[in-house]
């Protein structure tokens with residue numbers, strides 16, 4: 001069984017082929033970072049145009065590297081949301097065209113489901129597991145119970161975690177994307193140099209908030225403009241890790257009562273690249289007797305292998321879509337989740 005995956009929901013143009021033996025036959029990703037970095041963030045119009053310019057070539061490359069023809073595919077999976085709508089439309093329409101031309105079923109994949117199921121592609125993770133999805137656009141804790149079965153335990157009530165890294169890096173003039181820059185600079189700083197708030201820490205539930213932390217960094221910079229950026233970056237990173245651990249702990253406490261067969265904690269999304277965060281989460285998971293799984297970085301950040309895999313998981317359950325499938329800017333994984341800022345778990 002071979003599935004082609006297409007991902008265009010943000011600033012990565014990507015195509016990949018996977019098979020049911022969890023083998024990634026090709027995984028091509030073109031980052032648009034250089035095109036967006038002069039603006040300090042992703043510009044939707046530029047992203048959509050770049051997807052149009054490069055997607056055909058990347059799909060051809062992914063098929064060539066996989067060594068298969070369109071006729072050999074069993075299905076075509078394309079991200080149908082959530083994300084920047086112009087980009088999502090480019091990828092979805094391309095996926096529909098290939099599916100129609102090759103006479104193959106289409107699977108309209110939720111990008112978040114791609115992240116959520118990656119640990120099954122990389123580690124064959126059994127359900128159920130806790131997922132921390134930490135990226136530039138999302139910050140959520142989910143219970144993954146099965147394909148299409150997700151319970152959102154918490155989400156951010158303001159900025160996503162990666163956004164907080166990016167905005168803080170901007171204030172510190174470290175460039176874009178900010179997460180890797182902060183981590184690098186923080187390595188030489190003192191995480192206890194500056195006292196920063198830990199938003200939501202100690203509160204019930206698993207929701208997050210990062211806007212106050214960002215504002216606190218701004219105040220520090222105004223009051224002490226000469227503060228070493230390394231110290232501020234390290235202090236910021238320590239505060240984020242502290243908050244994430246606290247939120248995960250609440251999810252673990254809840255799961256200890258409600259999900260007795262829980263085995264894993266999985267981290268996914270671009271911020272999962274952060275070593276300090278991984279270490280903090282690993283400690284909390286380990287203390288609860290759970291194994292932490294973190295897919296390799298290139299499968300944590302946006303890619304099409306995860307879309308192909310989510311498509312494959314859906315396809316083998318008979319979950320295909322018709323060519324009328326719509327592109328969706330918003331598409332929560334858990335349809336029952338309360339809208340922000342009221343979502344949360346009674347931990």
Ligand code: KG4
Nearest residue numbers: 135136137162177179180270271274301302
């Ligand atoms: O998952 P991703 O590639 O794209 C989406 O947002 O969907 O995540 C990108 C985010 C950016 O905000 C970036 O600053 C952050 O992940 N990031 C990091 C690190 N590497 C990437 N944040 C903290 N530490 C890192 N090492």
Ligand code: ZN
Nearest residue numbers: 115135301302
């Ligand atoms: Zn993503």
